[in-house]
Amino acid sequence: MFSMCYTLREHTADVAVEAHGSTLGNVFAAVADGLTAAMCDELAETGDRFSFSVRAESREALLFDYLDQLIYERDVRGVLPAAHEATVRQTDDEWIVDASARGIPFADVDARDVKAVTYSEMRLEETGNGWEAYVVFDV
Known part of the structure; x- marks a missing residue:
């Protein structure tokens, strides 16, 4: 069984990430890894x-807000978030993701801009093998 993976998909003028994960946290991290791949071909260590x-x-709002926070962290810290880890849990009335990423300084990578995450065609669903997500990013 897989832990997590992603695939970049062409989407008109934007870019989409299709991701799979054995847990909800893994699929969140896989989408984030796809976001990183959409911004940069080669990562520095x-x-x-x-x-x-x-x-x-x-859950859907949490995925959107998590990815939006990564774009915010990129802009504020001046780094490319990579090597994502995420744990998702539910309390009585809300969903929470506790996450981390490695912030690669922009000086160490040749990064492209991804402007924003969108709700356009967003999908997050449980399957027999874990979780699947599809997210479109505005470039």
Whole structure:
């Protein structure tokens, strides 16, 4: 059984990530790895890990907010988030992702801009093999 994987898909003028994971956290991290791949072909082994948590009212909103937070962290820290790890849990009334990524300094990579995550065609569903997600990013 797989742990997590992603595939970049062409999507009109945008880019889409189709991801699979054995757990909800793994599929979140796989989509984030796809986001990183959409921004950069070759990753440097530099950079320090940073952590953050995001809360939302639904799984789909949590995925959107998690990816949006990664784009925010990229812009504020001046790094390319990579090597993603995520754990997703549910409390009584909200979903929470506790996440980390390695922030590769922009000086160490040739990165392309991804402007934003979109709700356009977003899909997050449980399957017999774990979880699948499809997310479109505005480039």
